[in-house]
Amino acid sequence: MANGEKITVQNGQLNVPNHPIIPFIEGDGIGPDIWAAASRVLDAAVEKAYKGEKKIVWTEVLAGEKAHNQTGNWLPDETLEKIREYIIAIKGPLTTPIGGGFRSLNVALRQELDLFACVRPVRWFQGVPSPIKRPELTDMVIFRENTEDIYAGIEYQEGTPEVKKVIDFLQNEMGVSKIRFPETSGIGIKPISEEGTKRLVRAAIQYAITEGRKNVTLVHKGNIMKFTEGAFKNWGYEVAEEEFGDKVFTWAEYDRIVEKDGKDAANNAQSEAEKAGKIIVKDAIADIFLQQILTRPAEFDVVATMNLNGDYISDALAAQVGGIGIAPGANINYESGHAIFEATHGTAPKYAGLDKVNPSSVILSGVLMLEHLGWREAANLVINAIEKTIASKVVTYDFARLMEGATEVKTSEFGDALIKNME
Numbered sequence: 001m002a003n004g005e006k007i008t009v010q011n012g013q014l015n016v017p018n019h020p021i022i023p024f025i026e027g028d029g030i031g032p033d034i035w036a037a038a039s040r041v042l043d044a045a046v047e048k049a050y051k052g053e054k055k056i057v058w059t060e061v062l063a064g065e066k067a068h069n070q071t072g073n074w075l076p077d078e079t080l081e082k083i084r085e086y087i088i089a090i091k092g093p094l095t096t097p098i099g100g101g102f103r104s105l106n107v108a109l110r111q112e113l114d115l116f117a118c119v120r121p122v123r124w125f126q127g128v129p130s131p132i133k134r135p136e137l138t139d140m141v142i143f144r145e146n147t148e149d150i151y152a153g154i155e156y157q158e159g160t161p162e163v164k165k166v167i168d169f170l171q172n173e174m175g176v177s178k179i180r181f182p183e184t185s186g187i188g189i190k191p192i193s194e195e196g197t198k199r200l201v202r203a204a205i206q207y208a209i210t211e212g213r214k215n216v217t218l219v220h221k222g223n224i225m226k227f228t229e230g231a232f233k234n235w236g237y238e239v240a241e242e243e244f245g246d247k248v249f250t251w252a253e254y255d256r257i258v259e260k261d262g263k264d265a266a267n268n269a270q271s272e273a274e275k276a277g278k279i280i281v282k283d284a285i286a287d288i289f290l291q292q293i294l295t296r297p298a299e300f301d302v303v304a305t306m307n308l309n310g311d312y313i314s315d316a317l318a319a320q321v322g323g324i325g326i327a328p329g330a331n332i333n334y335e336s337g338h339a340i341f342e343a344t345h346g347t348a349p350k351y352a353g354l355d356k357v358n359p360s361s362v363i364l365s366g367v368l369m370l371e372h373l374g375w376r377e378a379a380n381l382v383i384n385a386i387e388k389t390i391a392s393k394v395v396t397y398d399f400a401r402l403m404e405g406a407t408e409v410k411t412s413e414f415g416d417a418l419i420k421n422m423e
């Protein structure tokens with residue numbers, strides 16, 4: 001690759017050269033609009049921070065419609081090989097058909113590269129319109145398990161010989177009598193494993209310790225799905241206690257103290273742990289959690305959950321801080337070092353090619369990438385520029401429609417404003 005060098009990993013540590021080659025996927029729908037703005041902003045920040053000493057050497061890799069049009073393949077092997085080789089990549093959103101057609105390319109990338117943690121920080125920027133009264137109290141980081149759950153794609157369609165075989169097996173060999181309409185049911189399978197849970201929860205607790213966060217909440221529906229979501233909760237507490245020892249205090253421990261010495265003793269133990277700066281590892285059932293993040297957001301810090309819960313929680317929390325236009329993310333394998341950075345939102349097809357939508361989600365995903373590379377100076381320049389630009393009420397349509405006195409600008413103009421406001 002012209003003038004660029006490879007990022008490498010040694011003993012779990014990234015070695016980042018001054019001119020790293022970073023593959024990008026432009027994405028479908030609004031992808032080309034937001035990527036054009038984002039790449040200009042990220043390049044400008046790196047240039048300003050390092051005065052030419054460091055520079056990203058972007059290399060395009062294909063996926064989605066562009067790949068299909070050019071190669072006949074939605075996700076060419078070459079794309080996966082290049083991301084494997086260059087370690088770090090960034091992508092725009094990719095379309096997934098509903099109710100049939102090919103399976104999600106976004107999910108396929110995460111599974112193929114075993115990017116087990118989908119990390120989505122949710123914070124509010126001063127001036128961003130929000131439907132809640134105190135949006136500044138929402139400051140959470142979601143760790144969503146990225147390789148298991150119903151996203152494994154083990155599904156059998158109603159009326160097929162395959163689903164008949166599965167239902168026959170369940171009824172005849174497993175004694176299942178509760179499939180309400182067996183003749184017309186589709187069946188989906190939800191695998192949740194000990195290894196998958198523990199590596200995700202381990203990463204979440206490690207993050208909480210490194211970043212000085214106060215608590216980690218395991219979100220599950222374990223009362224109903226006992227051996228999948230309930231097991232996630234139990235394994236989560238196990239990894240916390242077995243691997244993080246006195247750095248954490250868990251609600252499993254709290255319950256043991258209640259049983260032995262009563263509730264006052266357990267409350268005392270928890271407040272002593274808090275005073276000592278230990279991470280409180282607690283859990284919440286998913287339905288009430290969705291209410292509590294709205295009513296008591298300050299009580300939650302790092303959130304560790306399974307794939308589907310994490311998908312829902314990501315968009316719900318994004319709404320609290322201004323919406324999906326400003327919701328970044330990273331898909332990371334903390335063991336191999338591989339990572340793909342991407343916005344939380346999708347391809348928003350009705351806005352494709354209009355130069356209209358908010359590029360902040362992919363720009364902030366780029367900020368996460370710069371931080372991951374250790375290029376904090378450039379990351380901070382982008383964050384400061386976003387704060388300054390929003391404070392001056394120069395925003396895209398999504399914020400303008402909710403703000404008094406805003407100047408609505410196009411995607412590309414918002415990118416220009418960020419570059420102008422970098423200091």
Ligand SMILES: NC(=O)C1=CN([C@@H]2O[C@H](COP(=O)(O)OP(=O)(O)OC[C@H]3O[C@@H](n4cnc5c(N)ncnc54)[C@H](OP(=O)(O)O)[C@@H]3O)[C@@H](O)[C@H]2O)C=CC1
Nearest residue numbers: 092093094095096106324325344345346347348357358398
């Ligand atoms: N990681 C990925 O690549 C993802 C891909 N997808 C895929 O994207 C496609 C479309 O999904 P859909 O459910 O419509 O969800 P989208 O996230 O694409 O869009 C839903 C709505 O969110 C708002 N929105 C999204 N992006 C922006 C932005 N950058 N700036 C401002 N507003 C934004 C718009 O709201 P409004 O109409 O109110 O203006 C838009 O209509 C599907 O094929 C889906 O599978 C979905 C999620 C993630």
Ligand SMILES: O=C(O)CCC(=O)C(=O)O
Nearest residue numbers: 095096104106107311344
């Ligand atoms: O892959 C898709 O189409 C949707 C994925 C998604 O919604 C997400 O990762 O948040």
Ligand SMILES: [Mg+2]
Nearest residue numbers: 311314315344
């Ligand atoms: Mg989603």
